[in-house]
Amino acid sequence: xxxxxxxxxxxxxxxxxxxxxxxxxxxxxxxxxxxxxxxxxxxxxxxxxxxxxxxxxxxxxxxxxxxxxxxxxxxxxxxxxxxxxxxxxxxxxxxxxxxxxxxxxxxxxxxxxxxxxxxxxxxxxxxxxxxxxxxxxxxx
Numbered sequence: 001x002x003x004x005x006x007x008x009x010x011x012x013x014x015x016x017x018x019x020x021x022x023x024x025x026x027x028x029x030x031x032x033x034x035x036x037x038x039x040x041x042x043x044x045x046x047x048x049x050x051x052x053x054x055x056x057x058x059x060x061x062x063x064x065x066x067x068x069x070x071x072x073x074x075x076x077x078x079x080x081x082x083x084x085x086x087x088x089x090x091x092x093x094x095x096x097x098x099x100x101x102x103x104x105x106x107x108x109x110x111x112x113x114x115x116x117x118x119x120x121x122x123x124x125x126x127x128x129x130x131x132x133x134x135x136x137x138x139x140x
Contacts, residue, residue, distance in 0.1 A: 008082065012073040020070035024063070076136040084136075086119050 014023045046052055072081045093112065096102040104112075 008073075009078060011070070012078050012081075015070045015073045020067060020074050024066045024070055028066070072136065080136060083119060086116060089116065 011023065011027070046055055069081075069085070072084065089112065093104070097104070
């Protein structure tokens, strides 16, 4: 978690210095080159059946997500952007429950609630975090 936070901080600094598209390009290029040795044997499987279509669709979604995330890092405060990104957690949980028939026990539900509340409390400053989100999107 600590390294994730440091990574987001460094991404925000880079986005503000060189731009969002360039940062997204370099991160994906470096990650791709680093990960290729782990999947080199499986690369021919990409061209079988619907794998290529799925890969293209996931790539497009990921590029849009990355672009808008980096725009948010460029325009907003990191503490506010991270709270908005917290919406990813419940969406991921619901998708897991629907598509993978995953189940949650009471302790997992409590941990998820504590994480959400913790991030909301940490990111709270003078105004409410909702005011800051409105500020990012309206520019006021």
